[in-house]
Amino acid sequence: MEAPVLYIVIPCYNEEEALPITAKRLVELTDDMIARALIAPESRIALVDDGSRDKTWEVICALNREDKRFQGIKLAHNAGHMNALWAGMSMVCEHCDALVTIDADLQDDVNAIYGFLEKYREGCDVVYGVRNDRSKDTAFKRATAQGFYKMMHRLGVEMVYNHADYRLLSRRAVEALLQFGEVNMFLRGMVPLLGFKSAQVFYERGERVAGESKYPLKKMLGFAVEGITSFSNKPIRFVTLLGLICALLGVAMLIYVLVSLFAGNSVAGWASMMMSIWLLGGMQLIALGLIGEYVGKIYMETKRRPKFILEEYRK
Numbered sequence: 001m002e003a004p005v006l007y008i009v010i011p012c013y014n015e016e017e018a019l020p021i022t023a024k025r026l027v028e029l030t031d032d033m034i035a036r037a038l039i040a041p042e043s044r045i046a047l048v049d050d051g052s053r054d055k056t057w058e059v060i061c062a063l064n065r066e067d068k069r070f071q072g073i074k075l076a077h078n079a080g081h082m083n084a085l086w087a088g089m090s091m092v093c094e095h096c097d098a099l100v101t102i103d104a105d106l107q108d109d110v111n112a113i114y115g116f117l118e119k120y121r122e123g124c125d126v127v128y129g130v131r132n133d134r135s136k137d138t139a140f141k142r143a144t145a146q147g148f149y150k151m152m153h154r155l156g157v158e159m160v161y162n163h164a165d166y167r168l169l170s171r172r173a174v175e176a177l178l179q180f181g182e183v184n185m186f187l188r189g190m191v192p193l194l195g196f197k198s199a200q201v202f203y204e205r206g207e208r209v210a211g212e213s214k215y216p217l218k219k220m221l222g223f224a225v226e227g228i229t230s231f232s233n234k235p236i237r238f239v240t241l242l243g244l245i246c247a248l249l250g251v252a253m254l255i256y257v258l259v260s261l262f263a264g265n266s267v268a269g270w271a272s273m274m275m276s277i278w279l280l281g282g283m284q285l286i287a288l289g290l291i292g293e294y295v296g297k298i299y300m301e302t303k304r305r306p307k308f309i310l311e312e313y314r315k
């Protein structure tokens, strides 16, 4: 197998401090990989500026001037981490054999890419980078992240535990991924849907090389909500279930109310009010859940996900 053309795609949002360090590290890495004929000399590092407000784009332009290995992709506004990744992948897809996405802060160990390439050579189309420990994260981030994976699992979303957006995708995997028509993107949930042969490579997660996290609590929560609502209709089912429970309780209340009424220990109007509150409440929740089911269907339809992903066609 010939050495593949590898593109490393990096989303950058206000990363002027981290980028020079990251760039240096990646030059060393790609130099070494080219020297060892693991990747082709045409391999590139594509830096996606996600509408940064600092000097990120100037840094990228300077890198691009000095070394043709660096490419710059500038988004007109801050489209968010997922969209920046998407933009990068769609721009470079046709030029590469495989691509790796990694954060600009190098929290993910770049040496894992050697492992990625090995799996790729063995025929994997998707290689997930998986953190084998989170000791460098704050206790809070660790707890929330783990809770999130567990919840997603309960909601029936297939996700790789402790895998962020550090992964290798073969060209055909990227092409398949780009067929997904959804605007609400949650890549961690989408990649496993591809179904190609995959593998995991473990690495130790470090600290940010410079600058601070671009994921404050607000964005993290938004990300979690996005993940759930983009992949699961189960919260809607929950409403229906709640309605059923209410309606059942309503029937119990009905009996209780009627007994009290005929026993004569209720004030006028109480019985009819109690019954309507419980029964109507239950019915309303069931109706909401029912409408929700249809809204959920419409939602899934509007995603226009590919119905199948072709792996091979022998003629």
Ligand code: UDP
Binding pocket: 010, 011, 012, 013, 014, 015, 050, 078, 079, 080, 081, 084, 102, 103, 104, 105, 107, 212, 213, 214, 215
């Ligand atoms: N990022 C981005 N757009 C955003 C927020 C973040 O492109 O709106 C990038 C950021 O530059 C980094 C990656 O997404 O390369 C992950 O962000 P960060 O490292 O701050 O997240 P954390 O590791 O703290 O979860």
Ligand code: MG
Binding pocket: 103, 105, 107, 208, 213
């Ligand atoms: Mg980070």
